Amino acid sequence: MATKIFKHIQTSVVPLPIENIDTDQIIPARFLKATTREGFGNNLFRDWRFDGDNNPKPDFVLNNSNFSGKILVAGKNFGCGSSREHAAWAIADYGFDAVVSSFFADIFKGNALNNGLLPVQVSDDFLKKIFDAVYADEHAVVEIDLVDQFIKIVATGEQETFEVNPYKKACMTNGYDDIDYILSKKELIKEFEGK
Amino acid sequence: MGQTLFDKIWDAHVVSSNEGFPDILYIDTHFIHEVTSPQAFDGLRTRGLPVFRPKQTVATADHNVPTIDQHLPIKEELSRYQVDMLTKNCKEFGIELYGLGHPFQGIVHVIGPELGITRPGGTYVCGDSHTSTHGAFGAIAFGIGTSQVEQVMATQCLLQSRPKRMKIEVNGKLHKGVGAKDIILYIIAQISAAGGTGYAVEYAGDTIRSLSMEGRMTICNMSIEMGARCGLIAPDDTTIEYVKGREFAPKGEDWDKAVAYWKTLYSDADAAFDELLSFKAEDIEPMITYGTNPGMGIGVTQHVPETSSFEAKEQGSYKKALEYMGLHDDETLLGKPIDYVFIGSCTNSRIEDLRQVAEFVKGKHKADNVTVWVVPGSKQVQEQAIREGLDKIFDAAGFPLREPGCSACLGMNEDKIPAGKYCVSTSNRNFEGRQGPNSRTFLASPLTAAASAITGVVTDIREFLKEEELV
Numbered sequence A: 001m002a003t004k005i006f007k008h009i010q011t012s013v014v015p016l017p018i019e020n021i022d023t024d025q026i027i028p029a030r031f032l033k034a035t036t037r038e039g040f041g042n043n044l045f046r047d048w049r050f051d052g053d054n055n056p057k058p059d060f061v062l063n064n065s066n067f068s069g070k071i072l073v074a075g076k077n078f079g080c081g082s083s084r085e086h087a088a089w090a091i092a093d094y095g096f097d098a099v100v101s102s103f104f105a106d107i108f109k110g111n112a113l114n115n116g117l118l119p120v121q122v123s124d125d126f127l128k129k130i131f132d133a134v135y136a137d138e139h140a141v142v143e144i145d146l147v148d149q150f151i152k153i154v155a156t157g158e159q160e161t162f163e164v165n166p167y168k169k170a171c172m173t174n175g176y177d178d179i180d181y182i183l184s185k186k187e188l189i190k191e192f193e194g195k
Numbered sequence B: 001m002g003q004t005l006f007d008k009i010w011d012a013h014v015v016s017s018n019e020g021f022p023d024i025l026y027i028d029t030h031f032i033h034e035v036t037s038p039q040a041f042d043g044l045r046t047r048g049l050p051v052f053r054p055k056q057t058v059a060t061a062d063h064n065v066p067t068i069d070q071h072l073p074i075k076e077e078l079s080r081y082q083v084d085m086l087t088k089n090c091k092e093f094g095i096e097l098y099g100l101g102h103p104f105q106g107i108v109h110v111i112g113p114e115l116g117i118t119r120p121g122g123t124y125v126c127g128d129s130h131t132s133t134h135g136a137f138g139a140i141a142f143g144i145g146t147s148q149v150e151q152v153m154a155t156q157c158l159l160q161s162r163p164k165r166m167k168i169e170v171n172g173k174l175h176k177g178v179g180a181k182d183i184i185l186y187i188i189a190q191i192s193a194a195g196g197t198g199y200a201v202e203y204a205g206d207t208i209r210s211l212s213m214e215g216r217m218t219i220c221n222m223s224i225e226m227g228a229r230c231g232l233i234a235p236d237d238t239t240i241e242y243v244k245g246r247e248f249a250p251k252g253e254d255w256d257k258a259v260a261y262w263k264t265l266y267s268d269a270d271a272a273f274d275e276l277l278s279f280k281a282e283d284i285e286p287m288i289t290y291g292t293n294p295g296m297g298i299g300v301t302q303h304v305p306e307t308s309s310f311e312a313k314e315q316g317s318y319k320k321a322l323e324y325m326g327l328h329d330d331e332t333l334l335g336k337p338i339d340y341v342f343i344g345s346c347t348n349s350r351i352e353d354l355r356q357v358a359e360f361v362k363g364k365h366k367a368d369n370v371t372v373w374v375v376p377g378s379k380q381v382q383e384q385a386i387r388e389g390l391d392k393i394f395d396a397a398g399f400p401l402r403e404p405g406c407s408a409c410l411g412m413n414e415d416k417i418p419a420g421k422y423c424v425s426t427s428n429r430n431f432e433g434r435q436g437p438n439s440r441t442f443l444a445s446p447l448t449a450a451a452s453a454i455t456g457v458v459t460d461i462r463e464f465l466k467e468e469e470l471v
């Protein structure tokens, strides 16, 4: 089944300089009751974004109209905790195409890659440079190129390369998914079972 | 060069390995539950695929279920819908479901082991990060996302890159009042909530060996809280004894064959690990967390760290965590009044946990300011507890025994900790809002939780043990 294709983006960014953002913050458990993949963006960062009476909290970055863009930039160990893929769905559904951090939790990274949401792991230094750039100018633009595997702060030209599993890269740039690949090996699976 | 336990099991399950691709790993049993499966079933429908090996798929309802009056329909509409959806999907795709009312129902990571489905040398996955629990049997077990749930349903396989291997040894004799939960909270506090990311962690050493299967499950359960892909412990006589005679354990000749194989499952003496860590059991106190990730833990007599002890770039997140918890630099948690005690979750809701708590609270009563919930991990645990009369002890102590489910571990069902309230919890996560919006969690062992319920404040269990020795 085809998934979203990702090759290159260039956009302003949304900064969230908090470390260890867990998937319970990204999407709290009480919003996991939907049985489809859509609509989770409404509850992205729910308890940071809204108060108990569902009023937007003005100091949270998603409620600050000065910041927008398709890249979420967050502190290290992003996506730790629960394996809920709903976290990746919520971020993508909200409108982000990529998340940049200096460290990602394993399962989140895999879930993001399976949903056309690119996790870009940068050095601590580069992460700081992005935060500095966006706090100096809210419209600072960042470019991410998956084909050549680099991320660049456009205004200053500073850039860094990033790692991505070559298989996952091929999937994302072509819109393939894992199931199609494994299904093509079904005979091998049956052979394995017979052993 | 010898092989690690992890590699032995992995290699025995590789269907195909191609340069530049992740391995195709065969999965022995796929556990599913109501929260992370509906979209996967939808995916199968869209692709027009059946579940490839329905007999190797086991379903239960745990996250959304109420823990009182389980014989009545679920009140909360969306929860009920999700649980009903699981029933419908299991029927359509031919999967055995241990749903509400079934004698095998319970938290997915409690029922797999207790039914003898989880065994040494196997591969287990579930759309749930605490699948690492099953590694306690000397198995590869880890949590996956819903796209991967669909993948396993469709093919009984998973595309996975082999993680790095870490060995964590714990040696020495534990102090009285210190148990498996304290060991794992201690390790995570030492290496941080991200310290195991990218690794399969094998726990070893004589302290680990001396633990019961329940204790080993508590340790492996929380591997994910240090970011590890999975945790595992080499099987031994304790493991074999535990599996023997269980509902789905191999029988007769199959059993003998299985045991012979299980005895080959250990890391060879010269096996290479990418990382080796070692801790002394004597250094471990009863542990408690003070912050908003499981790495933020201290010995119960220690003080909350000073903000200035962290690097500048970490101080913002640290302050935010303390503010959320209503704590300040250098505070001691001992004596801090609490509101709730939750004894349950896939970390600490097995019969041994309940026995330990019952033994301790016998003849005592909870403090007036505390609400206590004891939630068994499964229907079988609940019935065993009742057979042993533990429910009566609990009742007399003001610790009502509820019905099985995830309960207050995750604030998804009816059992939520109210905003601003403190809960000493035997579960595994203290994230903001984990137990309910704005709830505040102190993670601890069942004994520490029980002692704190009795006094109404965060308590050092060793104080009680001292007194009891004097009596």
Ligand code: SF4
Residues within 6 Å of the ligand: B062, B063, B107, B108, B109, B128, B130, B345, B346, B347, B405, B406, B407, B409, B410, B427, B428
């Ligand atoms: S008890 Fe808690 S951690 Fe365990 S499976 Fe349920 S929600 Fe997850």
